[in-house]
Amino acid sequence: MNSPQAIIHLSSSSLISFLFYGLAITCLTSTTVSASYDGNETDYHALLSFNGISCGKRHKRVTALRLVSQGLEGSLSPHVGNLSFLRELDLSNNSFQGTIPHELGRLSRLRGLHLGTNKFSGVIPTNLSGCYNLEDLWLYQNELTGSMPKGMSLLSKLTRLEIDDNKLTSGTPPFLGNISSMEVFYAALNPLGGSIPDTLGHWKSLTAFYSGDCNLYGSIPHSIFNLSLLVNFSLAGNHLTGSLPSEIGNQLPNLELLQLRDNELTGVLPPSISNCSKLRHLEMSNNSFSGKLILDFSKLRDIYVIQFSENNFHGRGEADDQLRFVDSLKNCTKLEYLELQSCNLIGVLPISIGNLSGQLQKLYLGGNQLFGSLPSSIGSLVGLTTLDLDSNQFSGKIPTTIGKLQKLQALGLNKNQFSGPIPDAIGNLSLLTRLYLYSNKLEGHIPSSLENCKELNELYLADNRLSGNIPKQLLQLPSLNYFLNFSQNSLSGSIPSEIKNLKTLSNLDLSYNNLSGNITSNLGECISLTTLNIRGNRFQGVIPSSLSSLRALEVLDISQNNLSGRIPQFLGKLKSLEYLNLSFNDFEGEVPLVGVFANASAFSVRGNNRLCGGFVTLELPKCKEMGSKNKRFPFFILVIVIAPTLLIVLCCVYLLCKKKRNSQPSQSSGSERFMKVSYNQLLKATDGFSTANLIGEGGHSSVYKGILDSNDDKSVAVKVLHLQSRGARKSFIAECEAWRNIRHRNLLKIITSCSSTDFRGNDFKALVYEFMPNGSVHDWLHSSTYTSKLNLLQRINILRDVANALDYLHNRCQTTIVHGDLKPSNILLDDDMVAHVGDFGLARLLGTDLNQNSSTGVKGTIGYAPPEYGIGSEMTNCGDVYSFGILLLEVMTGKKPTDEIFNEGLTLHKFAHMALPDHVVDVIDDDAIVLQSTEANAKKVEECLVATIKIGVSCSVDSPPQRMKIEIVVNELQRILDVLQNI
Structure with missing residues (x-):
């Protein structure tokens, strides 16, 4: 007989309790029982009933081992494969680690294998096909890797497969479709990749299909929509494309959960969904659905969650007609959650909004184009805990009936055009924790009645006309x-x-x-x-x-x-x-x-x-040094004594400087900030602008490495403008104007400029910079110039440096400067890998008449320029922040915004956003993460990665006002850097 220690290796903390389990296994043979207990049947039966161990009456062999939530640790011994009469093995919710022993494949009588919520690693054993009577296979919430073994297809009696929340890869194998008995399939939260196999349409008995957050691509096979018994269907958080079949509601009449949010689905939302009368959860947010929203919700009487946010619903006809669906929601008496944020809804919110369910707890209508007054009927939604109407065009007064929403905890009316006073009635909302009324036209005093909101922890009244x-x-x-x-x-x-x-x-x-x-x-x-x-x-x-x-x-x-x-x-x-x-x-x-x-x-x-x-x-x-005594010397004596001497000194200095100027006409005076250089000097410095010295080339210029005699033999970078190129002269002027006003450790240091003619009499213009020996960030990310790669600390340091430079340009210059073309090739690195922002050819000095870009001119680089520039908006600080956000995401993921994978609606921003917060590590450049030495440190690193990606995503949202402020970016990156440096 196997000892209990042989079956399961335990930690000392659980060894004593598990000895009882081991004693119970003495039911392996009746002989063993009598030998162990001297025929004491009372003890024997007591042990059999202890903690979920069952034995067969006839063979006296263990048939079930149920040790759920016992705090067990250690590895699972291969000797468990000797329990050949075992029908159920349930070790769920413990802390087992190591691999799943392949000896489990011997258990041919096994019907239920439940190993969920443990710490098993390695691959799924390939010989589980030996468990040919298996009906339930639960491996969820472990750390399993690799692919699903092909032997699974031989488990012909399998009805429930739960492998969610692991690290499985290599796609969803088509051979799974051979298991025709499948009823429940859970594979969510695995980085599977690939597409959904058409063969899964063979699962005619399927009632639940969960493959959310699996990095799936392609369209949903039409065969899936023929699984008429489906009750729960979830593919959320993938990259699925294509449209939904118009008859989906008739094909899947038993649906209770339809969860397709956070994909890239397009087309019209089929009206036939209204025929899914059993629907309870309908989640379609964060897609690209378009057309008119004409679902008839009156048939969905059991629905309690509707999520449609971040789509592009619109339609021809009257604006009010676009919101007619609101009328049909009155029959949804169980509705608790209605989310219609950023759906491009246009029109006046109908009075019928007050007819919605008294059970409604959360109502999100922000980010649309709703206008007119907010109906006073809103006060009828007495079950609301969250009311979010931000970023619309509501006008008029805030209705006092809002004070009837006694359960309200969060109220967002910000970014509208509400006017008049803040209603005293808001003071009736005693459970309110967040009140956002900023960016309206509210006036009058701040009501003292807000003192009744005893739970309030966020109050945001900025950007109004409040007084007092x-x-x-x-x-x-x-x-x-x-x-x-x-x-x-x-x-x-x-x-x-x-x-x-x-x-x-x-x-x-x-x-x-x-x-x-x-x-x-x-x-x-x-x-x-x-x-x-x-x-x-x-x-x-x-x-x-x-x-x-x-x-x-x-x-x-x-x-x-x-x-x-x-x-x-x-x-x-x-x-x-x-x-x-x-x-x-x-x-x-x-x-x-x-x-x-x-x-x-x-x-x-x-x-x-x-x-x-x-x-x-x-x-x-x-600062003037203070003398030891505080007595004042008589001023008139000071003048009499010093003035003649000072006059003589000034005369001598004047004559000396005049003589020096006459003898050295090519040198600048001491009062000038920049030295003067000629075309001839630059020609000599670069060996005749030799291609051997060419270190970079762009649309408006070529950059050469050179050595100026007047620069202590230090290397310089000479940027020669291609004056025949359209915009080159304007670019030169922009850079000169910008460099006149700025100086910062994270900006490329300019040495001088040259505006002259070459030997043929053609105009010549060049800028001379300090040479950056470590090239550009673009070189480190995307070229083979450097054999080593940037580690995580270096990347965060570079991003912090760039953010500091932007903060200086935007907030600390006498004249605010917009860079206009922030990208990795314009971020240069010195000997110490300190980042310097360069190339101010598209810069704009706000509040001046210099370099005012026309609305039709080129602004920035494709992929880095913000979307508003594409529709003619003027350059702003917010545009630089967007470019910084894309730069950050590129530095962290190693992917350019123009990478070939970014098509059909997928962008670098969305790619990063979809990874938050649980899958960020999967999108980070492999070369970046080298700091993980312990589990605790690995967790800190992951938290830092999440925080960094959040910054990039927040900076690169489409809406300029919603982008993170650059001064906050600096603070956040410094905080992240401090954590990493202490690991």
Whole structure:
């Protein structure tokens, strides 16, 4: 007889309890029982009934071993294959690891093999075909790899196959269609790939088909739609294309769940779906369905989830006619979830919206083109917990009936054209946790009734016309712990001292109002603040010392006020502070050199004319040294003594400079920032613009490596403009204008420019840059120039550097600059792999008359240029952010936005978005991940990868206002970098 340790190897934590299981297996023979228990039948039967072990009455052999959820660990021994009378083996929900022993193939009597929710790895044993009586095979939630073995096709009695949530690859094999007895098939959450085999249409008894998130391509075979017994049909989260058959509702009359969301399906949503009268779940969101939405929901009386968001429904005819389907929803009395976001719905929301089910909990209609007033009947939906109507064109007043929605927890009316006051009735929503009313035309005071919303943790009222003081009552809500944003209004008065009650608040934004007075010292008691923005107000006085208590502060923006005094030293000691903006105030004295002040790109002190010192890059005057005594020397004596001497010195300097200028006409004066070079010098530096020195070529220019005699024999990059190319002259002017205004460690350093003629008298224009020895990011990603590849840390560092450069161009230059052509070939790397952004040929200086791009001109590069440029929109900061998002995704995935796999609606953005959050590792460039040494570290790395891809996806959304702010990008990337560097 096999000992219990021989059957299952256990950890010490579960060994004692499993000894009882082993004793129970003494029923293997009656002789063993009598020998072990001296004929004590009472003990014998007690053991047989213990914890799911069954034995045959006739042969006294183990027939069932059910050890579900027993906390068992270790590996499964091959000796389990000796239990030849076993009909059921159920080890579900334990922590077994290692491979599944192939000896299980000996168990010919086995009908149920349940190994789900463990940690088994390796492949599915190929000889499971020996279990030819198997009816249930449950291998879900393990770490199995490889393909499904061909021997599975011999399991002719198999009715239920559950292999979901593993790491299986190599597609769904066509031979599975030979198992005609199949009733339930679960394969979701595997990176299978490939297409759905047409042979699966042989499963005439199939009732459940789950293959969501399997990386499937191609269309859904028509044979699948002939499986008339299907109840649950899920293919969500794949890359499926094509349209649905018009008769789907008649072919699959028993459907209760139809889940095709997050694919690339096209065509009209078939009206015959209305005939699936048993439907409970209908999920079609995130596809490309078009045409008119004309489903008759009145027949779907049992439905409780409808998801249609992110499609392109539209239709000819009257706008109101497009929303007629709302009337038919009144019969859906069990409806709990209705999602119609971003569906291109146009029209006035009908009054019949109030006739929807009292069971309705979540209503999403955001991102459409709904206009007119919001019907007061909305107050009849008393079951709502979430109401999201953002990003439409609703106008008029917010109906007071909204106060009847007593169960409401989240209300989003932002990005509309609502006017009038915020209704006091919103204060009746005592369960409200999120209130988003920003970007409307709301006016009047902030109602103090909001103090009744005791659960409120996010309040966003920005970008309205609100006036009056900040209500003190509102600042006494301890629940406010995430966002409090009143920015871009006309609020006045000071910050109430009651602000001290918000001890758990993370983000406070009061920017661009008319607030005045001193910055209250009580802000120092908001110890959880990570972001504090009071920019663009009329605050005066000094920065209160109490702010030194804000140890979690990451972003502090107090720019564009009337603040004065010295910059407090404690700001340099706030270890978490990543961005500090003190610009355009009246600060004086020395700029500190430590902490946030040690990184020139992390702070701004522009527009403070009485500051001195700091880093050289700030170009501030040196601070005057204070003498040991405070006595003033009489001014008139100073003038009498110094003036004659100073006059003599100035005369000498003038004569000396004049003589030097006359003797060296080719050199620039000391007051000029850039040296002067001639065509001849550049010709010599590049060996006659030799092809051997050619290091890059584009539509407007060629770039050569060279050595200038006047540059200490250091290598330079000479960019020669192709003046015969259309736009080349404009590109040269744009770059010159841009370089006149910028200087940053993550921008390519320009040495000089040359505008002259060549030996034939033709115009010649060139720019001379510091040479970057490690080439471009494009070279590292896509060429064979470098044998090694960029690791994860290098990639995140590069992205952080580029984000810093953009943040500088957008937010810290005296004139805001839009780069206009951000892509990997324009990101260059120095000796230390520090990234430098170059090529400002398409740059635009906002707020000036220089280089104003026409609406029809070329803007950016295909794949990197934002979609709004394609329809004639002007270049903006948001366009650069989009390009950065695509750049980030390319750096992380190794795939160009123009890669051949991106077709038929699949883009780099969508490719990355579909991988979030659970499959990000599958889309990351294999060469990037080299930091995993322990399981804990691997988890941290994966979390960092998810966070990074989320940034890229957020930056590259189609809607410009919804893209992530570049200053936030900088903070997020730095946070990710800090985590990785500590692994």
